[in-house]
Amino acid sequence: MNSGFCVHCGAALGPGHSYCPRCGGARWQPPEQEQRPRPPSPLRPPAHGPGEPGAHDRRLRLLPYLFAAGAVFWLIQLAQFAAVLAAPAGRDVLRQELISAGIKTDLDTVLVVESVIVLGLEIGAAALHAVAYYGLRRLRAWGWVAAVIAAAAWSIVIVGIPILIFLFRRPTREACGIG
Ligand SMILES: [Zn+2]
Secondary structure (H helix, E strand, O other), rough: OEEEEEOOOOOOOOOOOOOOOOOOOEOOHHHHHHOOOOOOOOOOEEEEEEOOOOOOOOOOOHHHHHHHHHHHHHHHHHHHHHHHHHHHHHHHHHHHHHHOOOOOHHHHHHHHHHHHHHHHHHHHHHHHHHHHHHHHHHHOHHHHHHHHHHHHHHHHHHHHHHHHHHOOOHHHHHHHOOO
């Protein structure tokens, strides 16, 4: 410790003075000497100010995994549908479903179109959720956009599926002159 001056009153301080002899104020010390490095505590994550980048990281911590779960869900759906399509018995089940839905002509064409649409939607949904997962983890704008599209699609599915079922019911179709 060198000679210096009191930061409170300006009095001269000798090398051995930890406190000012005139006003009793504590001697100013550089932060490096003042603070001992603290070991990181698991109970106290590093503090961020409200405006600093990283302040929202903790709030986003679980959100990406929601979309990772969505990607896994769609990959499972994709694998199941591909397994049905790959097996002749599975294709027969799909044909029976089309017949019971009232489709009588061009059964195989309808089956191919339906399969392409379903496979495309499932691949797209899995990819969208994967993009949302990686993008949200890296706090990227494209991740947020993908997450919003995926969340919007989910809300459409949840609201739209009962309406679609109603539209595809035989009485509704016959009332509209279809099938
Ligand atoms: Zn002083």
